[in-house]
Amino acid sequence: MTRIDDVARRAGVSTATVSRALRGLPTVSPATRERVLEAAAELGYAASPSASRLAGGRSGAVAVVIPRVTRWFFATVVEAAEETLHDAGYDLLLYNLGGREHARQRLLHTANLHKRVDAVMLVATPLGPADFVAVTNLALPGVTISSGTAVPGWPRVLIDDRAAAAAATDHLLALGHRQIAHISGDPSDELAFTTHIDRRIGHRRALLAAGVQPDPRLDIEADFTINGGSRATAELLRRGPLPTAIFAACDEMAFGAMATLRQAGLRVPDDISVIGIDDHDVAGVVGLTTVAQPAAEQGRIGARLLLGPLGHGDPADAVEPPVILPTRLVVRESTAPPRAG
């Protein structure tokens, strides 16, 4: 493998100069820089990230921590972040927690992370008090996406989950629905993964604002997957009373709800309306009405905010107040007024 001294020899300079020239430091004469770049290109040289990290502290990699790549929102965030990061020359270490508590522990409470990466992107990752301390002690730049709690010094990118949920519920209310079921996360699971909590709050507020008393029997929890939405809906059907509409806290759960309703012989929206949040790629296919959120944009903006402190960003990207992205209601065919009677 070509090393830095191969380049140095070829360019007739010291390794220190090669290092400086390649990293674009200003303290190199244009002529020298040219010669170095040429030699490096001819040799197909690229600095060893390990050696760079050891000597200089920069690893050239960013950790992206998500709950599950197989969920639409997270895959979309990762895809956008990946492109931004790689374009800036950073590698992406993917940590898919997958609901495994030990995976979260291992990641957060290990000295390893900050020896490996220059920055961290935390996507909807629950942070208990101990985790919070661990993350803070990381002393790494970071960004938080779709996360209720703020990490000191880290920018945040998110949507207004309460407003998004309220918009969904308001849509159903405006159609005349009063028996509206809500499928969301486990309400007792506080941690800092506040998405489902905020969505539930937005839903209830919208209900109360319209003079509708929330019915606990219509409030059911699931795990934000299609299967979870199916099971929750089956439980809803079993339990009674039958709502006239279902508001699922994410599109995937709404898909599950639609499937289960269909299997139960109920038509959407004739018998029951369904609405979600996300605007998943498939939403258009099944005609799901939803509150769209910009997932790719959250990943892209998050990555850019990370690059700032790493010296690769546009200073204009450096914001302190949270970046709150807009959502919008997308009406399709899964919602309609409740049946008369």
Place this chain on the structure above:
Amino acid sequence: MTRIDDVARRAGVSTATVSRALRGLPTVSPATRERVLEAAAELGYAASPSASRLAGGRSGAVAVVIPRVTRWFFATVVEAAEETLHDAGYDLLLYNLGGREHARQRLLHTANLHKRVDAVMLVATPLGPADFVAVTNLALPGVTISSGTAVPGWPRVLIDDRAAAAAATDHLLALGHRQIAHISGDPSDELAFTTHIDRRIGHRRALLAAGVQPDPRLDIEADFTINGGSRATAELLRRGPLPTAIFAACDEMAFGAMATLRQAGLRVPDDISVIGIDDHDVAGVVGLTTVAQPAAEQGRIGARLLLGPLGHGDPADAVEPPVILPTRLVVRESTAPPRAG
């Protein structure tokens, strides 16, 4: 940060011994090992991957290269591989090519990759002749998933794409269909991403075996996404003649087809049948008949085959002939006999 000599001091041994004890080398007395492990635990020590890589050559990371995380198959493969890899103590570097040719070039033709990772997992990644040489020169262990061409010395995990496609077409033929459209990839795009080529071959062979002459007007290309499937189907409707069934080379394109048919006022399966390949999570939701392939298993097996050469695997996992996983027809509601008349 705690370093190896902190642990050495605390355990009353040399750094060499700490290194050996922590990596489980046999040349350490049980008593000493115990003391070292204890000291390391108390200090929360974890070796710096960069230093390890530099000194010993192992980076503790694996590169996973995929076309697009946002597609079901790839997300599922990545999720399974991630779990297997992290459980073995390896980090996962994600390279999402995203159809960007420069991303592929940069990745494959850069000296960087093998300075960063210990092994490579290539998922459905096209390899031109030059790429092929580059990958071979990497001199890294690797595995290939869902890829037509073999890299010398790398195990392969895949399904029999021709058989899977033939199974789909056979199902339609058995129902009585004769005008069967096929939506797949660009037939002129050979590279080594042979998935769509093999699926088309399987389809045509099934047709011919049943005495049906393939109609070029019913053969249309798309990009394996939902939108691609929509557009292809719109084109099919425009072009005529209307087929009685559509076989999409992946479920996502089938979803797009279903959506477009619905918008065109055509009912599935009454007016037209649709079948896919994958068994995407959503397939059950929309009642799509499909040929299921085990995506997570491909990721899991691929990761295990990678761990073997890295000294972490079960030797029993070391196979040379390609691992060909079974597929199976899953009949749902999107296929039915063609309308009489």
Place this chain on the structure above:
DNA sequence: CTGAAAGCGCTTACAG
């Protein structure tokens, strides 16, 4: 603007 030298934190022969 450039170079010589030290040092980053490990692992690996080499001795014993």
Place this chain on the structure above:
DNA sequence: CTGAAAGCGCTTACAG
């Protein structure tokens, strides 16, 4: 079974 020492390939003060 254990340790002293060299070395992995860079970057960074420190000089000049």
